[in-house]
Amino acid sequence: MKPLLTDMSLPELQQAISTLGEPAFRAKQVYGFLQRGEDFSGMGNIGKGLKEKLEAAYDAQGVRVLRSFVSSLDGTEKYLYALRDGNVIEGVFMRYHYGNTLCVSTQVGCKMGCAFCASTLDGCVRDLTPGEMLSQVLVVDRLHREGEKRGVTNVVLMGSGEPLDNYDNVLKFLRLLNAPEGICISQRNISLSTCGLVDKMDRLKDEGLGITLSVSLHAPTNEQRDALMPVNRRWPLETLLPACRRYERMTGRRIVFEYALIEGKNTSLADADRLAALVKGLRCHVNLIPVNEVKERGLLPPQQKGILAFEKRLAERGVSVTRRREMGDDIAGACGQLRRSHLAGEQDEQGE
Numbered sequence: 001m002k003p004l005l006t007d008m009s010l011p012e013l014q015q016a017i018s019t020l021g022e023p024a025f026r027a028k029q030v031y032g033f034l035q036r037g038e039d040f041s042g043m044g045n046i047g048k049g050l051k052e053k054l055e056a057a058y059d060a061q062g063v064r065v066l067r068s069f070v071s072s073l074d075g076t077e078k079y080l081y082a083l084r085d086g087n088v089i090e091g092v093f094m095r096y097h098y099g100n101t102l103c104v105s106t107q108v109g110c111k112m113g114c115a116f117c118a119s120t121l122d123g124c125v126r127d128l129t130p131g132e133m134l135s136q137v138l139v140v141d142r143l144h145r146e147g148e149k150r151g152v153t154n155v156v157l158m159g160s161g162e163p164l165d166n167y168d169n170v171l172k173f174l175r176l177l178n179a180p181e182g183i184c185i186s187q188r189n190i191s192l193s194t195c196g197l198v199d200k201m202d203r204l205k206d207e208g209l210g211i212t213l214s215v216s217l218h219a220p221t222n223e224q225r226d227a228l229m230p231v232n233r234r235w236p237l238e239t240l241l242p243a244c245r246r247y248e249r250m251t252g253r254r255i256v257f258e259y260a261l262i263e264g265k266n267t268s269l270a271d272a273d274r275l276a277a278l279v280k281g282l283r284c285h286v287n288l289i290p291v292n293e294v295k296e297r298g299l300l301p302p303q304q305k306g307i308l309a310f311e312k313r314l315a316e317r318g319v320s321v322t323r324r325r326e327m328g329d330d331i332a333g334a335c336g337q338l339r340r341s342h343l344a345g346e347q348d349e350q351g352e
Contacts, residue, residue, distance in 0.1 A: 004058065005030070035183050036141075076094050079092075137155060163193065196215055221274060222237050262302075288321060
């Protein structure tokens with residue numbers, strides 16, 4: 001594949017354009033078009049000669065929207081993106097009162113093996129580059145932009161893949177996303193979700209970023225977490241929680257704990273008590289998520305009564321807690337479901 005222009009910062013793009021024998025100031029024009037989600041066809045005033053040189057040497061955007069779906073329930077939009085090598089990934093665009101959030105994928109698939117997730121069923125195919133992650137934001141922003149008002153105001157790295165397993169590429173993506181000459185999304189409007197890679201969490205705390213770290217906890221004991229998340233065998237709770245405390249102390253940012261409620265696995269009031277004890281003294285928030293049903297997994301969310309009782313018990317124990325608003329249920333809104341259904345459809349077609 002050709003090098004990707006969205007992998008580049010503005011200084012890197014200036015150097016690339018100079019190498020083509022063009023004046024470096026042209027880079028700002030090209031960069032501006034890229035940051036508005038345009039491909040070469042949408043770069044209207046950069047000159048035919050430069051455009052031909054760029055097209056011969058580079059690709060512009062790292063993804064294109066292959067299919068899109070809109071929820072009739074809440075207006076959530078789900079995108080299936082095609083990558084340049086034929087792989088597919090997905091993203092979710094969600095509207096909230098404070099802005100529009102895009103869920104971004106960081107890998108094609110995932111190798112973490114969490115028991116409740118569709119993304120990991122076929123393993124990890126490859127890492128995404130910084131420009132492939134950025135292009136997800138840019139092309140969706142272009143679809144929803146209104147003049148100078150951005151269409152995407154918030155980004156969560158909670159799509160397919162473990163962001164910290166693709167550390168260097170993700171870190172560059174975060175810096176490109178926040179670049180003042182680019183789309184310039186505030187770091188405080190960016191959340192990164194990890195299943196708990198402690199060594200990478202310790203690196204991240206020293207990067208000087210203002211992002212929110214979300215840790216997928218999902219169980220209050222090692223025995224329960226081992227059954228749901230293989231990563232716990234490498235980084236058990238007695239290692240993970242001190243890392244969370246170190247991150248909170250270094251960055252001054254509270255930790256968000258994601259907790260998928262799975263009937264019969266982690267939803268008893270005793271589990272709520274253990275969870276409250278586990279996070280005691282840590283500046284944090286617990287986000288309860290009734291698990292999405294994935295047919296290959298056979299895991300189900302609890303009934304509404306059980307969800308409310310679990311939430312109430314945590315609140316009574318002094319834990320900051322909310323239940324995540326469920327969005328896009330009618331369009332396979334959960335991570336990995338759309339990609340998997342697309343791949344299954346391709347296999348069906350090939351078998352006919």
